[in-house]
Amino acid sequence: MLYSLCFLLFMIGLYCVLVKKNMIKIVVGILLMEYAVNLFLVMLGWRKVADGAVAPIAAGGDLLDKAGTVSQLFVSRAVDPLPQALVLTSIVIGLGSLALMVAICIRTYEKYGTFDITRIRRLKG
């Protein structure tokens, strides 16, 4: 159910990219898609606190067994850390591409004097 809401958000972003005429709104649409995917990735490793979920840091206490390695209890309760690492990477990549995208929008505005993509049409054929 939650996953389908994520997918809905993704589709709203895609709709925005395909339908909107303003360059800035298109950029916002791409960001929406990106956030939907990030949310999806985080949810893959998600566990309820009520079920006793803990952060994936094996600090000590009953989470470590006698040999000093992580215990079975820890494995069954900790949140999956991998998707969080993925999301961090994808946020950084998103930041880079957002900066470039906004820079292109600003330069286009300087040249054409408008953000309306129906009026920025020199290339055709």
Add this chain to the structure above:
Amino acid sequence: MSLNIPLPLFIALPLAVAFLLPLFGTKTRGFASFIAVLTTAALLVFSIFSFGRFEVYCVGRWTIPLGINLVLDGISALMLLTISIVSFAAILFSNRYMEQYTAKSKYLSLFLLMVTGMNGVVLSGDIFNLFVFLEIASIASYALVGFGCQHEELEAAFKYMVLGSVASMFVLFAVGVVYGNTGSLNMAVISKHVAENGLNTGLAFALALFIAGFGLKAALVPFHAWLPDAHPSAPAPISAMLSGVLIKALGIYSLSRIIFNVLGVSVPISWVLITLGLLSMVIGALLAIGQWDFKRLLAYSSISQIGYVMFGIGLAALILSKKGNPVWASLAMLGGLFHLMNHAVFKSLLFLTSGSIEMSTGTRQLKELGGLAEKLPITRSACTIASASIAGIPPFNGFWSKLILVIAAVQAGFYTLAAVTVFVSIVTLIMFLKVQRYVFLGELPENLKSVVEHRGLMAFAMIFLAVLCVLMGALVIYEPFRVVVLDNAVNALLDGLAYAGKVLNAQILNGQ
């Protein structure tokens, strides 16, 4: 004779140089281009020595289920060589060509970042890592398309960037779905999981997302809208890189790696690939023939030639999944991959000649040109060789790959598909006769009486690629070359899900 180059060097070398180059100012930019040429030359040598090796490199010594790994097999080696050849020629060409623009060292830096990204995509054995490298290459290419910062360049860059970002999001979504369903991001582990449990609904959904994402990157026909704007707007050496290798490394290679080695082939998927290939082939060629802008014509013809590659790969997938004769499957795959290499060489050569013509005459509209055969002799002969190759005239390289594709289609019993392939080849011939007629023959316009050809490195880059066009037929005729270069690549893909076993065993043999 073997030179054991550590795999991360293919990624680390261009990456390190890319961040070094912006330090050079305008006065020392000659030195910056010298370093860039040296880097691509080194990568070319490394990639030649990477043939015939099968190697798994675990980054940071973390073994496979835990860490990220790089895998060098036949298809990776083939792609590495293609990327290196085209980037070497393009960077030699840009040495003189990019003097028209300011900020040359930033251009070189972005160029090398793009090479880094492509080498990474080709070597990566981990789907999320593949996504990261894909984004590095894509973001560098968006910036390079808009490098001129004029009206057309910015418009094309925005269009390219929007569609490229959507494609990347599809790929990332698919990566997430695959992780959710298999619990791993490693290609070998996922492949093993699929071989044991088959495709469930989630993985099938991920496969659909992958096809949409990589199809957008490869500009296969329903997804092709950005390519005819983006490729002509970039500076000529970048057009050569984009059409020559970027759409292949990010699109075709990634798609075939995922389909063949990770998620497995099936009959419906093969038909999807064949349909995409045929549509691109026919529609690209028919749209190209009506163009009057030289680079735009070349861009449409790229779509059509990418269709050939996809068609060969799809045909191999179909024969493989129907448990047909494996000889025909490997023949179709051989045709597809050989055409991929050939197209990289002749299409980048055509874009370089278009750059040479544009630089000498200041225009690329076919109707404003004419009679340049005597004014630009080197460009003319290079362009003629490349046109003959792309149209499939023997003994040039394009002839062999198209011949193999047609033979494979006939052998497998698809006579209609073979006929379509031949038909598109004829359309391509007409299209390039038109180029020859309008650019090099006919009346020389009054305002072009005083044009001069730019010699030096620009001419050298074109001659280098033209010689390759003539000699590459040897790759299929001369058996030792074929076994090392092409057959290894064909087998790497046709092994299918056995990929997992090979990678995991190689890791154990490495003693890690």
